[in-house]
Amino acid sequence: MTTEPEGPELSLRQRKKQETRRRISDAASALFLERGFDNVTVVETAKAADVSTMTVFNYFPRKEDLFLDRxxxxxxxxxxxxxxxxxxxxxxxxxxxxxxxxxxxxxxxxxxxxxxxxxxxxxxxxxxxxxxxxxxxxxxxxxxxxxxxxxxxxxxxxxxxxxxxxxxxxxxxxxxxxxxxxxxxxxxxxxxxxxxxxxxxxxxxxxxxxxxxxx
CATH class of the missing domain: 1.10.357 (Tetracycline Repressor; domain 2)
Known part of the structure; x- marks a missing residue:
């Protein structure tokens, strides 16, 4: 889920950031729903989303916000x-x-x-x-x-x-x-x-x- 506004006014950089945030959130949610929040690490989430662990933290400073992303x-x-x-x-x-x-x-x-x-x-x-x-x-x-x-x-x-x-x-x-x-x-x-x-x-x-x- 992304909280940034959508529409033609978004720059290419903004759209890419939005897509990356959504991909990380979706990957995390799928893992948490399958195995439970406490049984999934941020490293595993990063791997599932095909990004670095640092990138995950750039978008979501806390692990909890990966799931409570709204x-x-x-x-x-x-x-x-x-x-x-x-x-x-x-x-x-x-x-x-x-x-x-x-x-x-x-x-x-x-x-x-x-x-x-x-x-x-x-x-x-x-x-x-x-x-x-x-x-x-x-x-x-x-x-x-x-x-x-x-x-x-x-x-x-x-x-x-x-x-x-x-x-x-x-x-x-x-x-x-x-x-x-x-x-x-x-x-x-x-x-x-x-x-x-x-x-x-x-x-x-x-x-x-x-x-x-x-x-």
Missing amino acids: IPEAIELFTGAVRDRRDDETPLTALRRVTLELIDRGHPLTVAQERFLPFWRVVGDSPALRARGREALEELETALAATIAETTDGGAHDVRPRLTAALAVAAYRTVATNSLARLVAGAPEHTVLKDHRALVHRTFDALERALPEAT
Whole structure:
């Protein structure tokens, strides 16, 4: 997976970097899914991708990011929605909109699809990946808080951007975890996905009631 923009405006160098990043990520994911994250080395990943170990680290400074390679994309999607929101949108409105758009697109970040279960099983089996996932949520929360602060009228000591970001990220994680647990337990995907979307709406409704001044 690549997080760089695609299109004719990309230079040849950018396209090559994008292709290399994708090849490394795909090779790593295939090995991790087959053998488990903790049973695969970066050296083996480099060999499978036909690159040097140094090249792997140039694109992915941490082994965990080889598998959790959508972290930068997630941060950009959610902060971008807030930063570039319409004039009639609040930060929470923009976050609700982008979350629902991801669900409608069947994006991996929505979690609630059976085809992503093998990925989440690898994460669940690896303490290192679970720890990196928690760090990623903290990174998202920090980036969201900064973006909300930059695009609203609060002062330097206004707690509302941090509170809004913290509650939004916690809500997103809770809804995703609930839907994933239901899929693992064998609930039909179409039912889980329908309930997932409805729960996103109810959750943002609750956030807007709880944070009227921050919305």
